[in-house]
Amino acid sequence: MATITMKSTSRKLSPAAGIAVVLGVVGAVFLLFLALILIQEGWILIAEIILALAVIYYLKRNPHIEATIKTQFNLHRGVAIMGAAVALLIFPFTMYENAYWLYNVVIAGSFIVAALGLNLQLGSGGMVNLAGAAFYGVGAYTAGLLALSWGWPPWLTLLCGGLVTAISSIFLFIPVMKTRGHYLALVTIAFQFIVVILLDNLEFTGGPQGLKNIPLFSLFGYSFNTEVELFGLTFPTYVNFYFLILLMSVVTIIVANRIYQSWVGVTLATIRDDEIAAKTSGVQINKWKLIAFSVGNFFIGISGAFYAHTVGFISPPNFVFEKSLVMVSIVILGGMDNVAGVVLGAILLILLPEKLRFISDYRYLIYGLVLIVMLIFRPKGILPFKVRDYLGLVSGAKLKSTKGGAEV
Amino acid sequence: MTPTEVLIQQLINGLMVGILYSLVAVGFTLYFGVLDVINFAHGDVFMLGSFMALVLFAAFGALPYTWLVVLLLFVGAMILTSIVGVVTERLCIKPVSQSPMLISLLVTLGLGIAIRESVRLFYPRGADPKFFPKLLPDGGFNIGNIFIRYDNIIIFLLGVGIIIVVNLLITRTKMGSAIRAVAQDKEAAKMMGVNVDRTVDITFIIGSALAAMAGVMYGFYYGQVMFNIGAMAGVIGFSAAVIGGLGNIYGAIVGGFLFGLIETLAAAILPSISLSLTSLAANTVFAGFVSALPLGTENKRVIAFLVVILFLVFKPTGILGEKEYERV
Numbered sequence: 001m002a003t004i005t006m007k008s009t010s011r012k013l014s015p016a017a018g019i020a021v022v023l024g025v026v027g028a029v030f031l032l033f034l035a036l037i038l039i040q041e042g043w044i045l046i047a048e049i050i051l052a053l054a055v056i057y058y059l060k061r062n063p064h065i066e067a068t069i070k071t072q073f074n075l076h077r078g079v080a081i082m083g084a085a086v087a088l089l090i091f092p093f094t095m096y097e098n099a100y101w102l103y104n105v106v107i108a109g110s111f112i113v114a115a116l117g118l119n120l121q122l123g124s125g126g127m128v129n130l131a132g133a134a135f136y137g138v139g140a141y142t143a144g145l146l147a148l149s150w151g152w153p154p155w156l157t158l159l160c161g162g163l164v165t166a167i168s169s170i171f172l173f174i175p176v177m178k179t180r181g182h183y184l185a186l187v188t189i190a191f192q193f194i195v196v197i198l199l200d201n202l203e204f205t206g207g208p209q210g211l212k213n214i215p216l217f218s219l220f221g222y223s224f225n226t227e228v229e230l231f232g233l234t235f236p237t238y239v240n241f242y243f244l245i246l247l248m249s250v251v252t253i254i255v256a257n258r259i260y261q262s263w264v265g266v267t268l269a270t271i272r273d274d275e276i277a278a279k280t281s282g283v284q285i286n287k288w289k290l291i292a293f294s295v296g297n298f299f300i301g302i303s304g305a306f307y308a309h310t311v312g313f314i315s316p317p318n319f320v321f322e323k324s325l326v327m328v329s330i331v332i333l334g335g336m337d338n339v340a341g342v343v344l345g346a347i348l349l350i351l352l353p354e355k356l357r358f359i360s361d362y363r364y365l366i367y368g369l370v371l372i373v374m375l376i377f378r379p380k381g382i383l384p385f386k387v388r389d390y391l392g393l394v395s396g397a398k399l400k401s402t403k404g405g406a407e408v
Numbered sequence: 409m410t411p412t413e414v415l416i417q418q419l420i421n422g423l424m425v426g427i428l429y430s431l432v433a434v435g436f437t438l439y440f441g442v443l444d445v446i447n448f449a450h451g452d453v454f455m456l457g458s459f460m461a462l463v464l465f466a467a468f469g470a471l472p473y474t475w476l477v478v479l480l481l482f483v484g485a486m487i488l489t490s491i492v493g494v495v496t497e498r499l500c501i502k503p504v505s506q507s508p509m510l511i512s513l514l515v516t517l518g519l520g521i522a523i524r525e526s527v528r529l530f531y532p533r534g535a536d537p538k539f540f541p542k543l544l545p546d547g548g549f550n551i552g553n554i555f556i557r558y559d560n561i562i563i564f565l566l567g568v569g570i571i572i573v574v575n576l577l578i579t580r581t582k583m584g585s586a587i588r589a590v591a592q593d594k595e596a597a598k599m600m601g602v603n604v605d606r607t608v609d610i611t612f613i614i615g616s617a618l619a620a621m622a623g624v625m626y627g628f629y630y631g632q633v634m635f636n637i638g639a640m641a642g643v644i645g646f647s648a649a650v651i652g653g654l655g656n657i658y659g660a661i662v663g664g665f666l667f668g669l670i671e672t673l674a675a676a677i678l679p680s681i682s683l684s685l686t687s688l689a690a691n692t693v694f695a696g697f698v699s700a701l702p703l704g705t706e707n708k709r710v711i712a713f714l715v716v717i718l719f720l721v722f723k724p725t726g727i728l729g730e731k732e733y734e735r736v
Contacts, residue, residue, distance in 0.1 A: 128510060175721050181509050182446050183720050186650055189643055190713040201706050321639065325517055332514060361529060368521030371514060376503050379511045 018072040019079050025069060026083035034094060036355065037101045045355050088246060092239045099236035101354075106238055106310060108350035109245035110303045115330040115346045116256045116339065117299025122328065123337035123385075124265055125292040126272030127176060131188040132300055132327035134195035137319030139165040139301030140308040141199065144211040147309070154217045154309045158302060165301020166294045176293050177286045180275075192321050199316040210315025217244060217309050241310050248306065249343075252299060256339050259295075266388070268292055269337065300327075326350075333374055333381050341383030348382075413553045414676060422672035423665065424560055424629060427567035430664025431622035432645030433652065434574065435615030437660040440649070441591030442611045443505045445512045449519035450619055451642020453493055455635065457620025458540070458627040459527050460485040465541050478543050482566075485624050486617040492523075493616025494609050502608065520638065528635045537634045540627035563625050570621055571661060574614065578657060587611055591655065647716045653726030662727055667712055674711035 013021065036048055059066040073080050095102040114136055121127045129135075139161035146157040169176075175187040199205050206212075217224040217240070224240035259265050267288050270278040279285055308314050326349060334345020356363045432454050439447045461481040468480050500519050504512045528534040544559035578584040586607045589597035598604050626641075627633045644667060652663025719726070 122510075128513075175717060178721050179724055182513075182654070183650065183724050185446070185509075185513060186646060187717050187720050190647065190716045193640075193643060194710050194713050197707060197710050322521075325514075325521075328510075329514060332510060362525075364521055365525035365529060368518040368525060371518035372500050372522065375507075375511050375515045375518070376500070379504070379507055 013068070013072060015076075019076050021069060021072045022076045022080050023083050025073075026080060026087060030087040030091075034091075037105075037351075038094070038098065042355070042359070045352070092242045093235060095239075096233050096235045099238055102236055102238040102242060104351055104354050106241045106245050107307075108347050109242070109249050110306050110310070111327070111330065111346040111350050112249045112343050113245075113252045113306070114300045114303035115327055115334070115342050116252050117296040117303070118327050119331045119337065119339070119342045120256065120259065120268075120292050120296040120299070122331050123335075123342070124260070124268040124272065125289055125296075126180075126268075127289060127293060128181070128185045129188050129293075129296070130185055130321070130324050130328060131172075131192040131195070133319045133321065133323030134192045135165050135168070135297045135300045136304035136307070136323065136327075137195060137199060137314075137316075138168050139304030140314045140319070141205055141211065141304075142301070143305035143308045144214045144314055145204070147215050148211060148213070154215060155219065158305045158309065161305025161308070162298045162302030165304065166298040168301075169290075169294045169297045172293070173290055176289055188324075189321070192324055196316050196320055199319065206315070208316060210313065210318075211308075212313050214308050214312045214314065216312055217241065245306060245310075248302070253339060253343065256342075260337070260339055261388070264288075272337075329371055333371075335381035335383035335385060337385045338381070338383050341381055341385075344382055410553075411680075415673075417554050418672045418676040419669065420554070420556065420560070422669035424564060424668070425671065426665035426668025427564055427571075428622045428626055428629070428641075428664075429644055429648045429667050430571065430661040431567060431618045431625075432641055433648035433660035433664045434571075434657055435619050436646050436649035437652070437655055437657055438587070438611050438615045439501075441655050442587060442608050443501065445501055445505050446509075446516065446646060447501060447615075448513065448516040448642055448646070449496065449501075449523060450516075450615065451640070451645060452520040452523040452638035453489060453616050454619040454623045454626070454641045454645070455633070455638030456492060456523055456527065457485045457489045457616075457623030458633040458637075459531055459538075459623075459635075460488045460620065461624045461627060462531075462538055462540070462633070464488075469541065474543050481543075482621060482624055486620045489620035489623075490613040490616040493612045493619075496523075497608065497612040501612075520642065524635055524638055531635070534635050537632050540631050540633055542631065544628055559628060563629055566621075567625060570618065574618065575657070577614070583607075583610055644712075647713070650724075651716060651719050651726055653728040656726070656728045659726050659728035666727075667716075670715050671708050671712045675708040678707060678711070 032048060032051075036044055091105075092102060095105075114132065118129060118132050121129045142164040143154070143157040143161040146152045146160055147154060152160070172187065172191060175184065179187055199210075200208055224237065224244070226240075227237055228235040228239045267278075267283055270281065270283055271285055271288060275285055304319075307318075330345040330349050331342055333349065334343070335341025353363050353367060356366060359366070432450065435450050435453075436446065439445055439450070461484070464481050464484040465477070468477060468484075471477050471480070496519055500515055501512070504515045531538075544562050546558070548555055548557035548560075550556075576584075578587060586597070586602045587610065589600065589602050590604055590607045590611075594604055597607075622641075623633075626637070645664075648663035648667045649660045650663070651666055652659030652661065
């Protein structure tokens with residue numbers, strides 16, 4: 001940690017002004033997001049991209065403003081979280097005529113959960129997993145089959161979907177231990193194809209027709225498939241699913257963040273950066289790789305199970321290789337081993353293609369081209385990985401007490 | 409047909425698809441040699457080759473001599489596709505060849521999507537399967553009960569011929585030794601006066617031309633092509649290159665044939681396994697279990713990919729690959 005540049009050019013503000021800055025930034029981001037979704041025409045997308053680039057350019061030219069905002073967010077962390085929470089809670093009620101977009105936001109939320117699981121494997125542990133969609137499918141089919149054949153309640157199948165997916169990673173345990181890089185990529189691709197071919201051909205998974213009429217979520221007799229009536233307005237059924245996936249994503253974000261901050265995250269980072277160095281430092285590489293792989297798959301599977309109980313219909317085309325690519329690009333374009341980056345990546349990569357529907361046919365072409373351009377010009381993602389700031393040296397905050405983490 | 413004859417017929421089919429896979433796999437291995445990049449767009453370049461041939465057929469299909477049209481389709485598709493190959497290499501692949509493996513992997517996958525979608529959008533009614541012109545002689549002859557088609561023989565001989573030509577190019581010419589030198593040690597090759605950039609370009613020309621050739625052969629063999637055949641072809645080509653030993657051209661060829669044979673043999677053997685298992689398990693508690701097993705012909709690729717995974721785990725350097733050393 002010898003070469004950390006100190007950025008301490010932030011201006012001092014009175015507490016009230018600081019809170020105003022924090023709430024202003026949160027509110028502005030929220031309003032821009034709402035405008036992006038509520039305004040149907042395509043120009044809003046282009047306008048917001050230009051605005052975002054302009055803001056980034058302006059902040060780069062005036063680093064003290066960026067530093068001031070960051071300091072205020074650190075000082076008034078509680079206010080920022082409260083503001084974000086309020087925004088997230090009122091968000092679905094602004095969508096009362098917009099079931100389609102609320103649905104997309106729900107799907108984006110499920111991808112946050114899955115991508116954070118993949119991030120644990122790919123970003124933290126450095127294990128290439130191009131079978132994300134296959135594991136997503138294992139979770140979805142587990143939940144669907146348990147609910148359809150044995151009538152288990154959705155909250156239980158959700159958990160089982162995650163657990164079965166984590167257990168199914170056993171199939172790839174030996175390859176994960178023995179191969180890496182291109183070879184691990186090929187193993188996972190082969191696994192991905194095997195799973196899709198099997199789903200297509202097995203009888204008990206319904207073959208190409210998939211599983212139909214999977215019961216949607218319900219809790220204590222309250223079916224999530226009922227429209228919500230509030231203030232005399234009728235809101236789409238997806239409001240229910242929105243709050244469930246909000247809860248799931250928040251829990252996943254907290255867990256992912258705790259893992260990242262803990263010595264487990266540091267252990268995985270050492271394995272990713274240099275296996276031999278990690279081994280000489282006494283890290284049990286295989287053990288931690290397998291744990292990260294299984295836990296990551298747990299999140300991917302639970303997200304797949306959520307999908308099954310939200311849409312009610314799953315079939316093999318939902319879990320093809322292209323979906324795996326989307327998951328991997330979320331992690332890489334968002335920012336490897338950066339929880340906030342992955343969340344941002346999931347929101348952008350799931351919602352922006354939907355916004356591109358006005359040129360619907362060219363969506364995937366544009367997607368491929370953007371992927372290439374982004375990776376050539378910004379290979380570290382939107383929010384690049386940062387040095388862990390345990391001692392507060394980077395942000396310039398006070399020295400915090402640190403716990404010893406020698407029990408690796 | 410006796411079981412042996414079925415087996416021989418399947419072996420012939422295996423050789424036919426094997427030669428296609430080999431031609432695609434050689435590209436993977438060449439690119440890995442000179443740039444250390446796995447080019448996942450290579451499968452879509454293969455698909456592009458067959459569509460180029462369709463475009464050429466639309467333009468020149470009315471020419472009087474059939475053999476001339478066939479020649480034009482092959483040569484024209486190879487030239488056009490290799491131009492696309494070099495351009496994409498310059499624009500997308502070389503800029504990321506020094507980046508971490510994941511970045512180059514995703515860039516080439518993105519490139520594959522771009523090529524596939526371009527064909528789907530810009531070829532007239534590109535989303536539909538396209539019939540390939542039947543230009544090779546129809547019919548065939550019997551040896552016992554085994555039927556051998558004339559067009560299969562032509563395709564096979566063409567494939568073997570091009571493999572021999574490429575082999576001569578790589579082993580006997582100055583250009584070939586430049587490619588091998590760059591593959592072994594880029595810095596040293598540069599110091600010996602090898603123009604590395606040009607050598608990489610030439611490698612992509614050769615690789616793309618081979619993929620295009622395989623694409624046209626695929627069209628003649630199956631009589632139909634579609635914009636999305638490239639994804640599977642790419643994965644199979646990469647698998648074949650790895651089974652054979654990544655970086656080794658002979659390995660890629662062996663791997664291609666091996667993959668083709670595993671696939672067709674699995675298709676031949678799975679139904680009989682299924683039959684015997686079903687009769688064994690009839691009237692026992694396992695009957696339901698056996699009927700749920702994936703033993704249909706359509707699962708041949710499951711077996712092939714399982715073999716790939718086993719290969720990677722137990723012999724990651726492939727059949728002909730060099731031993732990998734790990735230095736600290």
